[in-house]
Structure formats: structure tokens, C-alpha cells
Ligand SMILES: Nc1ncnc2c1ncn2[C@@H]1O[C@H](COP(=O)(O)OP(=O)(O)O)[C@@H](O)[C@H]1O
């Protein structure tokens with residue numbers, strides 16, 4: 001009997017590792033098809049699906065690296081370099097699914113739970129996303145979720161202007177996003193998530209009941225209120241601000257000294 005190791009950081013599924021594989025309760029046929037699609041395109045940013053095991057659990061390849069699953073993620077998660085790589089990784093799988101049957105009537109397939117605890121890092125660089133259980137068609141709300149989760153948008157943020165600059169880094173690295181629309185989508189998504197937990201718990205869904213009991217509705221609402229309060233700052237900052245902000249790992253964005261833009265009149269690079 002192969003040895004099973006439980007994996008830290010799981011919230012719902014309690015997956016286990018067996019050798020080079022991870023076993024989880026079965027996910028949908030849609031997710032199997034999505035992971036096959038990524039494999040067919042040789043995209044290394046997701047685990048491979050390897051079928052069901054003799055206990056009916058789904059089998060995925062184990063991806064080597066670090067998964068920052070603790071509530072307070074490792075500082076490199078919020079470095080401009082890692083955020084840029086994260087946004088590009090998201091854009092890559094969105095592009096891979098754009099216009100496919102998997103995206104149905106939407107633009108692309110969204111992961112729907114992009115956060116540090118579902119990201120594998122190697123040498124402080126994001127290389128893959130795991131936990132594709134709730135992937136579904138969509139687009140911009142996946143990037144909104146990235147901003148919320150990777151930047152921890154909410155009352156714990158001490159410097160909204162720095163957070164705004166990092167939202168701009170994400171919007172710019174993803175490409176082609178209107179930053180004001182992105183911030184409005186964060187608000188819409190936070191509100192929707194709060195309501196979703198409430199109604200799911202009322203409907204008796206075990207995962208939603210657990211979240212509700214942990215006070216998730218209250219913390220999502222505080223995050224929403226914080227984002228609403230700082231909406232104008234978040235919507236109009238550009239990466240220019242990073243020259244004056246101090247991201248958690250001390251990284252700076254290179255700024256051309258001849259470039260005399262100010263936040264008030266700078267063009268919005270994220271558009
Ligand atoms: N394919 C994988 N490769 C490496 N680690 C994994 C993989 N799948 C899961 N893990 C580890 O197990 C933890 C929980 O897995 P996850 O699929 O996110 O479960 P849950 O649905 O409960 O959130 C992750 O945070 C990660 O540490």
C-alpha cells in the first residue's frame with residue numbers, strides 16, 4: 001500500500017499526496033476536460049489529470065514547489081515581479097481557452113479561486129495554479145479575484161496608494177484591462193462572494209456553512225467596504241506610484257528620471 005501524506009492548505013477537499021500524485025474527491029468532467037486541454041497545449045501551469053484511482057478519487061500530478069497557504073502569505077507573493085508573473089500566467093491560460101468550446105458563450109475559462117494558497121512558486125516565481133475545482137467560463141472577474149486575494153485588499157492594507165499601484169501592475173501585466181472597470185469588478189465580485197456564502201450556508205452547503213461559521217461573510221463585507229472607500233485611489237493609480245511606494249519585499253519598478261508624470265496627469269497604462 002503506497003504511503004499517503006496529507007497536504008497542508010486544503011480548505012475543502014483534504015487532498016493527499018501519494019508519490020508523484022495528489023488524490024482528491026472527484027471534480028467535474030468539465031475540469032477533467034480543461035486539464036486535458038492544458039496538457040494538449042503543453043501548458044505547464046496546471047497539474048495533469050490522471051484519471052480516478054481504485055477508491056474513486058481523482059488523481060493529479062504533484063507539482064514541485066512552494067504553496068503559500070498560510071493566511072498571511074510570504075512577502076514575495078506581493079512583489080511587483082511576482083504579481084507581474086502571476087497576471088501573465090492568468091493571461092496565458094485565458095488565451096489558451098479563448099474561443100474554445102470550454103469557454104462556451106464567455107470569452108475564456110476562469111479558474112475562479114486564484115489565490116496564493118492555490119499557486120505553486122519556485123524561486124519566488126509563480127509557475128502553476130492548482131485547485132481548478134470550480135473553473136468556469138468568464139474573464140475579468142478572475143483578474144479581480146487575483147487583485148483581491150494576492151493583494152489582500154481590505155482593512156489590513158496599510159497603504160491604499162501602494163495597493164493601487166500593485167492593482168495597476170496586475171492590470172498592465174494582464175494587458176488590455178481598464179483599471180476603473182477592474183476595481184468595479186472587484187467590488188461586484190466581493191459583494192457576490194459575500195452573498196454566495198450567505199445563501200450557500202442557508203441552503204445547507206457544508207463548505208459554505210464552514211466559511212460562514214468562520215466569520216467569512218463579515219470579513220468579505222469589510223473587504224468590500226474597504227475597497228468601496230478607496231475606490232477612487234484604486235481605480236486611477238498607475239505603476240508610476242511604485243517609485244514612491246515601498247512594496248513589501250523592497251522591489252522597485254524602474255522609472256525613467258526624464259519621465260515627469262504625476263499621478264494626477266499620468267496616462268492610465270492599464271487601459
Ligand atoms: N497538484 C498539486 N501539486 C502540489 N501541491 C498540491 C497539488 N494539489 C494540491 N496541493 C497541495 O494541497 C493543498 C490543498 O489542495 P487544494 O487542491 O487547494 O485543496 P482544496 O480544494 O481543499 O483547497 C494545496 O494548498 C497544496 O499545498
Ligand SMILES: [Mg+2]
Pocket residue numbers: 009010011117118131
Ligand atoms: Mg485550494
